[in-house]
Amino acid sequence: MTIPRILIAGASIAGPATAFWLARAGFEVTIVEQSPVLRRGGNGVDIRSEALTVIDRMGLSEDVRDRAMVNHGMRFLDRSGRQRVRFPTTEVENMVGSEDIEITRGDLAHLLYAATESDVEYIFGDTVTELTHDDAGVDVTFARTPGRRFDAVIGADGIHSKVRRAAFGPEHDFRVFKQHYYAVASIDSTMGEAFWTTFYNEPGRSVALYRDSAGHGLVTFTFHSRTPLSYDYRDITAQRRLLRDAFADSGWHIPALLDAAEAAGDFYFDALDQVSMPSWSTGRVALVGDAAYCASPASGAGALLALTGAYRLAGELSRSDSPHAAFLRYETAQRPLVAAKHAHLFTYITVPRTRLGIVARNIMLSSPLPRMLGRRSSHSTNNLPDYYSRPIR
Template identity: 45%
Template sequence: MTSRTVLISGAGVAGPTLAFWLARHGFQPTVVERAQGLRSSGNPVDVRGPALPVAEAMGVMDRLRDAATHATALRLLSPDGRPVARLPLGGRRSAAGNTEVELPRGDLAAVLHEAARDRAEFLFDDTVTELRQDPGGVDVVFDRARPRRFDLVVGADGLHSATRRLAFGPEPDFVVHLGVYVATMPLGGPVDHPHDVLIHNEPGRMVSIHPGRGQALAAFIFRHPQVPGFDHRDTGQHRRIVTDAYAGARWRVPELLARLHDTDELYFDSVSRVDLPTWSRGRITLLGDAASCVSLFGDGSSLAMAGAHTLAGALAADPDDHDLALRRYESTHRRLVEPKQRGMGRAAALLVPKTALGITARNLAARAWPGRV
């Protein structure tokens, strides 16, 4: 490649991280994002494990700590709302001594955008509608901007990736529903337990209240077969699905369902796994959830940052052989992703036990946990 131009679709977590590192390696990144701007809130996610050294090298750890949530413990509740056990959250450190950080996803994206914005071109309120590649590059048609040509295109546009659909095929060919759905919404206002994430379970259903940074967030995670005709953009459908799934639930659930019908900031989606035999087709590759979605417990954001760093490094090491670079990126990053994908079923079993017996067994194990507080 001569000019080394790279289009990145998606300005969430993976996209700005990749733009930062590509620019540092001498590439010319452009990031296109469907939304009109950055989100101001979002689900809590973690920067931990392989993402910590990436964040440290980007010089953003202080900003991440400033944006961190106040949660330090997980408080399990019985089906009738009584406390069962309290377990510590986080605490692992990087080689540089930094502890993992939990923060709202929107704040993480904003910090990463801030680090990359002076190094890359950002196009908001636009999306890719057509990709045509040949041995020398990729011709890209946008919804709003004029068509352009790039040396490479990277789809970092999430579980419902438009880039993957255009380059690889329809979403149902690659996205596997794992039998769980998740909904989140902000509650606002102070919380009774400012440092505890409250977890309430009934068979096949979980509700949590997260303290955030003094402004609470509610989550509904529940087991459910794949919904026929599910549309990840249909908020009315989402409200109906959650309401039906939690009919008759106890604790604060009726109150939270009433709030769900009034909120303008409802997030809802399937917990899914993306299965692709290869992440690249010619000069088009995928990154983050678009390539290998890892839902639950926040690992997706950390893996997205680590994958972006790996991809940029591979392209920098072989700038004139994109095939080799993309194979090395995928081979390296799959070793991190695949164990997490295999563990998603175990994570769901702990978070949302199917039966009353399963809830009891999980709670008894939590009471005996040596690190409980």
């Protein structure tokens, strides 16, 4: 019996997670990653609900907890820098109905890489440029590596997915503008309170600062924009200029934080957009994670959707000799969770558009309402089949 060969584009979260399960099922897996090395740091991602089950089944729970960010909660300041609301992480867990483990995107990617490097071929510093698929397989052209043929190709290469572009069409056909932009950078700062995320708001603008006891941390800028901005997502200089324009004449310590972000080596800027597609597969090509159904960083569901989608996609492929049938079952199972996360963004909490909205947010978070909502919330993992409880392939 010929071992199926699968190519995955993207080595962040969804790609290595899919590779983990495919390798366990006996597939021959190759991951191609555009970056020459795995990136460190990055924004914090939340592992909660069904994602906790996936991490546990991967045997990574202890490693994830060891590298988790210590974040006691959120603090919201007024215009003079005084604290108005203190919202502990325990209350966030009440609202989502689950334990919530926060870890940097880079740390999670490194854990997933370590769990797969001995079973998966990694190609760094390269990217997919062309796909030609027929009923039996996919011929892949790379920017640098000689072309190869695979039984299936999986795009896990994020919101700007090149696999999606090659197989489904231009990015603008699938991105949904949500009227917000954000920037993230690693900085050193003594502002804020250690192990808390400190928010400062102005109408339609927000700065969130997290730091540890040594002053190492992250700053996140978010701002509202009624219309899409025109810029090249690879042009960092233009992005920094857009960010400064958006926060011109801001108060508090924002000018100093902008300076720190501009000097950071890992500055990242993008829209808080969603990806919406009528289908996540075509022929022998499928998408997973942000490439298929990014719910926006404002949803807090990126890691949840990436890990559960990877688990379901690999699991269905392990149960079937037909990629087409497996892709259909994966999509049918994953779509309800994606729809739920697409419907709930939290920009009304993190970046209210008016002074009245800021006051209303503070009142809401100071009231018993979040606790009451939390008691009604629950997340079941019963819809995650245990694909590996019986022999596979």
